[in-house]
Amino acid sequence: MAGPRRRRSSGAVGERLRVSLRLVWKMGGWIQTLYLCVVIGVLLDGSWAKKSQDMRCGACRALVDEMEWGISQVDTKKMIQTGSFRINPDGSQSVTEMPYARSESHLLELMEVICEKMTEYGEKEDPTSHRKTYERIISRDGKRMDVSETKLNSEVTASLKFACETIVEQYEDELIEFFSHEAENVKDKLCSKRTDLCDHALHIPHDEL
Numbered sequence: 460m461a462g463p464r465r466r467r468s469s470g471a472v473g474e475r476l477r478v479s480l481r482l483v484w485k486m487g488g489w490i491q492t493l494y495l496c497v498v499i500g501v502l503l504d505g506s507w508a509k510k511s512q513d514m515r516c517g518a519c520r521a522l523v524d525e526m527e528w529g530i531s532q533v534d535t536k537k538m539i540q541t542g543s544f545r546i547n548p549d550g551s552q553s554v555t556e557m558p559y560a561r562s563e564s565h566l567l568e569l570m571e572v573i574c575e576k577m578t579e580y581g582e583k584e585d586p587t588s589h590r591k592t593y594e595r596i597i598s599r600d601g602k603r604m605d606v607s608e609t610k611l612n613s614e615v616t617a618s619l620k621f622a623c624e625t626i627v628e629q630y631e632d633e634l635i636e637f638f639s640h641e642a643e644n645v646k647d648k649l650c651s652k653r654t655d656l657c658d659h660a661l662h663i664p665h666d667e668l
Contacts, residue, residue, distance in 0.1 A: 516657035517593035518577065518622035519650035525576045526638055527645070528599065529569045533560035566635050574623035578616045581609035593619055630654055 537559040559565050581596040593615075596606045627634065630649075637649050650657045 512656075512658060513591040514593075514618055514622050515626070516650060517580075517582075517591065518619050519626055519654065519656045520646050521577060521580055521593055521619070522573060522623050522626060522634075523646045523649060525573050526566075526569060526634070529573065530560050530565070530638065533565065535560065539564060561639050561641075563635060563639070566638050570627050570631065570634060574620050574627060577620040577623050580616065580619055581606055581611045582615045582619075583609050626654075626656070 535558065538556045539559040539562050540556055541562075579595055579597045580593045583592050583594060584590070585592070594609065596604055596609055596611060598604055630653075633649060633653055637645055637653075642648070646657075
């Protein structure tokens with residue numbers, strides 16, 4: 460009687476082994492699937508981060524262009540009064556005049572509306588690096604420009620406008636600092652060195668910044 464019991468025990472062990480092997484195989488497939496999902500997720504996240512970074516960089520560059528254009532359109536003779544309008548004991552007032560262009564009042568007014576200009580931009584992708592840049596699709600005199608290689612849709616303009624508004628909100632002090640006086644390479648200094656919005660801008664010629 461002992462012999463048959465041992466044979467049955469051996470068969471049971473073999474069956475459990477086969478079940479265990481199947482579970483290991485299934486677990487291995489599940490782990491492989493999970494690993495693949497993780498890898499795809501990392502790649503997509505990196506791609507999204509790159510796209511988002513390109514968008515923020517493009518918005519900053521466009522913002523600088525539009526701010527400089529807006530400032531250039533102000534009559535240099537236009538003045539604004541600053542200081543206190545209170546009457547001093549001697550009957551005078553501590554009021555001074557300064558050019559309206561580049562004054563804090565002017566810059567704040569510009570920043571309130573400047574991001575609306577992002578609707579006049581389109582998206583281009585570099586075929587080699589796949590980095591995205593943003594360029595005007597309508598000239599400032601209203602004429603349409605060459606847009607043969609430019610992506611035009613409401614999603615692009617809405618995203619660019621949102622990125623612009625975020626920059627204005629987060630970097631208002633820096634914008635006032637940079638535009639309160641004339642300076643060279645503002646895109647480089649503001650979008651890369653000060654805010655780090657453009658991680659690759661230092662490798663781009665200044666005439667493209």
